[in-house]
Amino acid sequence: MSPADAVELVTRWGPAAFFTFVAVFYTTRVIRLGRKLGRSPVGYGRPGTEQHRLYLTFRVFRVLIWGVSVARAFWPPLDAFLVPIPPLARPPVMLAGNLVMVAALVLIIGLHRGMGDSWRSGLADPDDPIPLLTEGPYRRWRHPIAAAILLGQVGLVLAIPSLFTLVCLIVGVTTLLRQVRLEDEDMARRHGASWQAYRAERRAWPWSPPG
Numbered sequence: 001m002s003p004a005d006a007v008e009l010v011t012r013w014g015p016a017a018f019f020t021f022v023a024v025f026y027t028t029r030v031i032r033l034g035r036k037l038g039r040s041p042v043g044y045g046r047p048g049t050e051q052h053r054l055y056l057t058f059r060v061f062r063v064l065i066w067g068v069s070v071a072r073a074f075w076p077p078l079d080a081f082l083v084p085i086p087p088l089a090r091p092p093v094m095l096a097g098n099l100v101m102v103a104a105l106v107l108i109i110g111l112h113r114g115m116g117d118s119w120r121s122g123l124a125d126p127d128d129p130i131p132l133l134t135e136g137p138y139r140r141w142r143h144p145i146a147a148a149i150l151l152g153q154v155g156l157v158l159a160i161p162s163l164f165t166l167v168c169l170i171v172g173v174t175t176l177l178r179q180v181r182l183e184d185e186d187m188a189r190r191h192g193a194s195w196q197a198y199r200a201e202r203r204a205w206p207w208s209p210p211g
Contacts, residue, residue: 007091014098015069015159043122051123057175088161097158104152111137111145123186132191141203
């Protein structure tokens with residue numbers, strides 16, 4: 001196999017393999033942790049609430065992105081219908097995008113291992129005794145997993161440079177920022193002064209000031 005063929009293979013099948021692995025990873029994580037806790041670690045939110053709308057948005061776009069990634073692997077002409085971005089739709093850029101997604105995934109898996117059974121998705125049940133994590137991955141900033149997810153979304157735009165993935169990025173960033181705001185408010189209710197002190201000393205994101 002020539003280097004050009006290898007790059008073509010990665011750029012064509014990489015996103016499909018990536019999002020299939022992500023789906024399996026999170027499904028397995030939710031099932032195993034749910035059995036251990038006796039409750040789902042995913043906060044779906046009550047219908048009509050902002051949390052529920054955010055959950056549905058995440059779920060719809062995750063399925064859509066996975067479906068498109070798999071479909072374009074089997075049927076390359078699909079790329080034309082995604083409205084490619086010509087300056088970015090080049091093999092070196094698309095290969096770099098796949099590598100960025102892999103780097104984000106490695107970070108996410110490592111962060112999950114660091115959180116152990118404390119990991120939750122969305123707003124947890126009020127009776128769920130979630131500790132305030134201030135060490136390990138949370139020692140420097142408050143939302144390391146969210147930052148890694150954002151990195152992966154940027155990687156997706158480079159891996160499949162198109163209007164479709166750009167829209168997914170905009171929706172993903174908007175939804176994730178709203179989710180982070182809800183989680184901050186939830187942690188403030190749960191931990192009060194301890195949370196406020198932690199928030200004052202830690203950055204929300206690697207690129208933002210403390211507070």
